Amino acid sequence: MATDYDAPRKNDEETNEDSLEELKSRRNDKNSGKVDEDEVEAAESFELPGADLSHEELTVRVLPKQANEFTCASCFLVKATSQLAETKNGQGYCIDCV
Template sequence: MATDYDAPRKTEEDVSEDSIEELKNRRNDKNSGKVDEDETEAAESFELPGADLSHEELTVRVLPRQADEFTCASCFLVRHRSQLAEERNGQMYCVDCAG
């Protein structure tokens, strides 16, 4: 934050008066900052560790293998052909696993 050194300076008395007024204003404004929120709706969006998710469904769309991809025989990650380091006995290995 830039400081304006040409601005008139306040005395300690002015500062204490300003701060008292600011505190009064903050006390009055304390409730104005609250947001009306439905607590039930907010609680439903949280997922707790160990929660029972057996009623939830998961939808996954599996794409077919692309011509420029391979699956590493070591880490089993699908990688782009540019990540292919070597091929041994018909098995492809990525640059991270080839060593």
């Protein structure tokens, strides 16, 4: 529970003044935030590991090589030219792989 340290503190007299009805209403308010959810509908949106996804299609748009990037010959990741550490035999290597 979050505590507001800037708020004025109640002394013992004010704490005893809280009525039983007020305390019950606070307890009921905490439960009012719960959302009723249809379990079947929620379960349909989850994909389990190892599920058959052969009927799914994946569309990927491949961008052409940009002027300010290179592909590392060691890790095969596309990196910015600012991460080019060295070039051997015409192939670039990033600073992580050198």
